[in-house]
Amino acid sequence: MIEGLQSRYLNEDDLRHLGIKNVGQNVLISEHATVVGIANISLGSNIRIDSHVVILSRRGHLSIGDNVHIEPASSIVAHNGVSIGNYCTISHGVRLFTSSADYSGASFTNVFPDGRYQKPKEGSIEIQDHVIIGGNSVVMPGVVVGEGAAVGALSFVRSSLDQWGIYAGNPIRRLGSRSTEIREIAKKIVAGEI
Numbered sequence: 001m002i003e004g005l006q007s008r009y010l011n012e013d014d015l016r017h018l019g020i021k022n023v024g025q026n027v028l029i030s031e032h033a034t035v036v037g038i039a040n041i042s043l044g045s046n047i048r049i050d051s052h053v054v055i056l057s058r059r060g061h062l063s064i065g066d067n068v069h070i071e072p073a074s075s076i077v078a079h080n081g082v083s084i085g086n087y088c089t090i091s092h093g094v095r096l097f098t099s100s101a102d103y104s105g106a107s108f109t110n111v112f113p114d115g116r117y118q119k120p121k122e123g124s125i126e127i128q129d130h131v132i133i134g135g136n137s138v139v140m141p142g143v144v145v146g147e148g149a150a151v152g153a154l155s156f157v158r159s160s161l162d163q164w165g166i167y168a169g170n171p172i173r174r175l176g177s178r179s180t181e182i183r184e185i186a187k188k189i190v191a192g193e194i
Contacts (some may be wrong), residue, residue: 004186007032007051008031011028012024016141017042020041020043021039022043022097023043024044027043027046027047028048030049033051034054037055037058037078038057040062040156041063041064044066044086045067046066046159047068047069048069050072051060052072053072053075055078056076056078063082065085071089071094075095079122080122080141083122083126084127085129088129094135094136095137095140096139098123098124098125099121099141099187100121106119123138123142124141128144128146129183131146131147134152135153137151146164148180149162150166152175153171155170158176161174164180173184
């Protein structure tokens with residue numbers, strides 16, 4: 001994009017016209033995002049999906065709660081289902097994979113010469129409320145990222161993470177605990193107290 005020109009975003013009316021399963025209010029998806037399987041996607045309210053995000057949900061569902069930002073160049077491969085809770089951030093370049101090839105050599109790793117000879121590891125991904133996944137991190141099939149967990153940049157998540165922990169690395173490890181204060185602030189916003 002040339003500096004000074006703004007990217008256009010599709011809104012909830014555009015998405016309804018394209019056949020999205022469900023969509024809330026104040027939803028913006030960059031025209032430079034790639035979305036396959038829009039009929040399997042449910043979006044809450046207050047969501048922004050930025051440029052060069054790739055979403056593949058033709059074979060599985062994608063559900064995104066309220067107040068979620070998916071930053072540029074991320075990809076969500078939802079073949080076996082992805083659920084993203086409320087108040088989440090998926091940072092630049094994050095990869096969510098619900099299917100991964102078997103690297104053992106006992107089966108093929110792609111659809112050629114015949115997809116019947118693949119034996120991928122498959123499983124859904126659940127990202128609970130108030131989660132942030134740092135830039136260029138990878139989340140593998142079958143993972144639950146617990147409420148309030150924070151995943152540092154360049155991390156590799158191949159097993160589930162506990163609530164309100166701060167994690168980073170490859171192999172990933174818990175570095176400490178995260179405050180639950182944001183959960184209380186969100187409750188006050190929903191109740192109209194602030």
